[in-house]
Amino acid sequence: MKTISKVIDGKRVIIKKPELLAPAGSLEKLKTAIIYGADAVFVGGKEFSLRSQASNFTLEDISEAVEFANGYGAHIHVTCNIILHNDNLEGIREYLKALDDIGVTAIIVADPYIMSIARDMKLKLEVHVSTQLSTLNLEAIQFYKKLGVDRVVLGRETTYEDLKEIMAHTPLDIEYFIHGAMCIHYSGRCMLSNYMSRRDANRGGCSQSCRWFYDLYDNGMKLNQEDDVPFSMSSKDMALVNHIHECIELGVDSFKIEGRMKSLHYIATVVSTYRKLIDEYCEDPDHFVVEKDFEKEIEKAANRSLSHGFFFENPTKQEQLFQLRDEHPTQEFIIRVLGYNEETGLAHIEQRNHFKVGETVEIFSPHQKNMIFKIEKIYNKDMEEVDVANHPMEELYIPLDKMVFEHDMGRKVKTNES
C-alpha cells in the first residue's frame, strides 16, 4: 500500500498528490487547461481515436502540445481508444512510434491488440486502459497488469466503496473520474445514437439521443404522459467537488475531468477550482474544510444540474432528469484578457460574448482571487469610446483599477438590471 501522507514539523501533509487530468478539444483549450493548473491533458489524435474528428489533434498539433506542456512540467495523454475492425490495423505501429518520438506521456487504449504491440515495440510512453472497457474490479486490473499496461482508467460507475477496495490492493496506477457528463447507459456500451442518428457513440459521434424527447407506446397505444411532456432520459452531470479529499486519502493516482467538447470557460473554471481544492487539501489535510465557494465556482460553468454520479451507490431517480432536458445556459463568458498596462490602468481584452457599459464582470484568474468590476468604459483599438462590445473576438480596452493578467477571463455577473 502506498504512503499517502507524512508528518513534517508536527504537521501532516499529503505526499502522494494526485495528478489533475483535464480534457482539451483544441490547442487553445489545452494551453488554457495547463495555465489554469492541469498536471496533464488528454487529447484525441486524428488517427485511432474514439471521439469526434472535429476536435482531434494532428501529429503536428500533438507535437506543439507536448512542447507547451514541457514548459510547465505537464504531460500529454493521447487517446488511441478506437475499437479496431480488421481494416483499421494499417499504420498503427507507425502512429504509436510517432507519438513516442514526439514525447507523449501516455496513450489511452481500449483494444488489446494496441496494448500488446505498444509493449512489443518497447515504447517509452505509458499505456493506459481506457474507461471504454468499464473496469470496475480488482481482478480485471490484475488481468491488465499481466498485459503490461501502466494504468487503468476506471469506469464512471465505480462507487467509493469499490474504489477503496481497489486502491488498497491495486498493482497499477488508477485514474478516477471526478467531473463531467454521465451516460444514461454504462459508458461506452450504448447503441442508441447509432440507431437514432447513425452516429456511432463508439466512434466518437454520440448525438446524445438519450436526451431527446420520445413518445411512449404500449402495444401500439400511446401512453398518457404526465402533463403531456414527452419522455426523455438525461443524467445529471457528475461533480465530486465535496469528496475529492476522500479520494486523495485513498491514494488515487489521477483525477480525470471529462469534456473535450466543452468550452474554454468551462475548462478554465473547472480545472482552476479542482487545482485550488487539491492544493489546499494536500497542504494541510487535517484542517481542511470543504467550502461552499468551491461548489459555487463549479456551478458557474455547469450547464446541467450536478450530482455525485455513482460515488455513493447506483444513481437513483434523483440523479436522472426524466422528462426534462435541464440545459440551462452557463454563466456568460465575455472577456479574455490579453494584457494589462499598469501606467494607464487599461486591460487589453478580447471580446468573447456581447457586453456593454454599465454591466458587471467577474474576472477569474489562475494567479489571484476572483474580482468583480463594473464596466465604466469600453475603447476600441483606435481608442475611440464605444458603448457596446458586440463583435466576436474584437480587441478592446477597458479601465480596471486592479491588475489583471494575460489569460485571465471575465464572465458577466447577473444583476437585477441585467
Ligand code: SF4
Ligand atoms: S446516447 Fe446517451 S447514453 Fe448513449 S452514449 Fe450517448 S450520451 Fe451515452
